[in-house]
Amino acid sequence: METPGSQTSLHRANLERVVRAVRMAGSLTQAEIARSTGLSAATVSNIVRELKDGGTVEVTPTSAGGRRARSVSLSGDAGIVIGVDFGHTHLRVAVGNLAHQVLAEEAEPLDVDASSAQGFGRAEQLVRRLIETTGISPDKVIGVGLGVPGPIDVESGT
Helix, strand or coil: CCCCCCHHHHHHHHHHHHHHHHHHHCEEEHHHHHHHHCCCHHHHHHHHHHHHHCCCEEEEEEEECCEEEEEEEECCCCCEEEEEEECCCEEEEEEEECCCCEEEEEEEECCCCCCHHHHHHHHHHHHHHHHHHHCCCHHHEEEEEEECCCCCCCCCCC
16 A cells, blocks of 8 residues: 555656656756755666566666766657647637647637537547547547637537
């Protein structure tokens, strides 16, 4: 059982810190991960090895300041994310992977007077089509982000 302050709890927190740092930056060397998270180089090395073995990150040789280094980025196979942007007169949907690569993207006009049900229904259709386009299973979706300045149901305010 995992209890607060236990080794298991600390390990999980450190894993999350490393993944979060890499996710935010796109790619970091192990030394940069250590600096940005405050973890020791040895701890980062062990966590990166564990994440690599689990398929969460990819490690590639690189150089930093003239020295050999290992660049860490989230694996393109670790999952996909969806972005949906409802603009004043448009709808844009993008499908990307955790390695910060856009895999498919599409935009279309959206009537400013469209109901929220119409807007979200159209967004759902675009999301389904783009996921099919990528050939990736829908169960690989790990997150969806929405930019929703509209459509707004004027009558209910939702």
